[in-house]
Amino acid sequence: MPKTQASIHSPTPANLRRLAAALRRGELVAIPTETVYGLAANALDAKACRKIFRAKRRPGSDPLIVHVTGLAQAAGLAHVNPAAIRLARHFWPGPLTLVLPKKPVVPDLVTAGRSSVALRAPAHPLTRRLLRLAGVPLAAPSANPFAYISPTTAEHVRQGLGTRIRHILDGGPCPVGVESTIIDLRNPTRPRMLRPGAVSAAELARVLGCRVPVPRGRRKRPAKAGQIAPGLMKQHYSPKTPLRLIPTLSRAMAAKLPCDAALIYFRRPIARTARVSEYWLSERGALREAARNLYAVLRRADRGGHGCLLVELAPVRAGGLATAINDRLRRAVSRL
Numbered sequence: 001m002p003k004t005q006a007s008i009h010s011p012t013p014a015n016l017r018r019l020a021a022a023l024r025r026g027e028l029v030a031i032p033t034e035t036v037y038g039l040a041a042n043a044l045d046a047k048a049c050r051k052i053f054r055a056k057r058r059p060g061s062d063p064l065i066v067h068v069t070g071l072a073q074a075a076g077l078a079h080v081n082p083a084a085i086r087l088a089r090h091f092w093p094g095p096l097t098l099v100l101p102k103k104p105v106v107p108d109l110v111t112a113g114r115s116s117v118a119l120r121a122p123a124h125p126l127t128r129r130l131l132r133l134a135g136v137p138l139a140a141p142s143a144n145p146f147a148y149i150s151p152t153t154a155e156h157v158r159q160g161l162g163t164r165i166r167h168i169l170d171g172g173p174c175p176v177g178v179e180s181t182i183i184d185l186r187n188p189t190r191p192r193m194l195r196p197g198a199v200s201a202a203e204l205a206r207v208l209g210c211r212v213p214v215p216r217g218r219r220k221r222p223a224k225a226g227q228i229a230p231g232l233m234k235q236h237y238s239p240k241t242p243l244r245l246i247p248t249l250s251r252a253m254a255a256k257l258p259c260d261a262a263l264i265y266f267r268r269p270i271a272r273t274a275r276v277s278e279y280w281l282s283e284r285g286a287l288r289e290a291a292r293n294l295y296a297v298l299r300r301a302d303r304g305g306h307g308c309l310l311v312e313l314a315p316v317r318a319g320g321l322a323t324a325i326n327d328r329l330r331r332a333v334s335r336l
């Protein structure tokens, strides 16, 4: 494992060619996607994928999402059914991951021994170019130490994994900012959402023409190895500072806080509380902006030396993003 700091590569054509060659040789490369930065390896090379688990300190029971150029490449890795074709045609490239029965070419290590594989065609133009240049599908979980806050800039990746990997491709800040929606299509007549993301259950239902059940809020018990989606584990995406959720933050509540607490509002407050530090996800309460800023704000607050973080939930209006933000916030709270 390299002891030197990872290089952040600007996306020049020569660098993209070099990074594609590194991926083909079995090396790891952190890649920008529209959701969060991923830590990529050749998905067909089990030895290369083992490096992902080692670098992230990720348990082998947590399967990896495989990134593809599109449906044609997906069909080489999984048994693609009509529901998958419909969704891929509608939402790919984009923040939707399909769980399908896998073909033997996908190493068991990638799927943590499951007979299904999770597939997604990312929309980020640099990663699409890298996928085409590499000519292989790329297994890529988020490029952060396991269970910490996901990275949405190249610098976040360097802060978390800088001494454990060599290459980071800089694609700027991620435009969506939360991980993909995951839908289980192993049984195409009973699709089921496993993780909320930017693509909502309502949008999926509209395209499929049937109901798509969403995951229930909080699990009573933490997920165990062997359960279908360990990415839904109770504790995930967590800052080191204790975090508590508040439905809405009132001024009266803020006045009673210990002075080492920090408040994280969904929307910039009209008046500031001088006593404690305050952060916000969005200037005017726009969901897309809040999702885009979520992890950067949590990271900033986590480095602020606060005793605890009190976070306001996103108002659940229609739409996948509020559900996705609140899902990640709920999991940032739990301590196993």
Ligand code: AMP
Pocket: 062, 063, 064, 065, 099, 111, 114, 116, 117, 118, 140, 141, 142, 179, 182, 194, 195, 228, 229, 230, 231, 232
């Ligand atoms: P991430 O760590 O953000 O890349 O998310 C990867 C997540 O995708 C895992 O933790 C699982 O929740 C989900 N996933 C990957 N492969 C599968 C699979 N074969 N079946 C179900 N969920 C999967």
Ligand code: MG
Pocket: 141, 142, 150
């Ligand atoms: Mg992750």
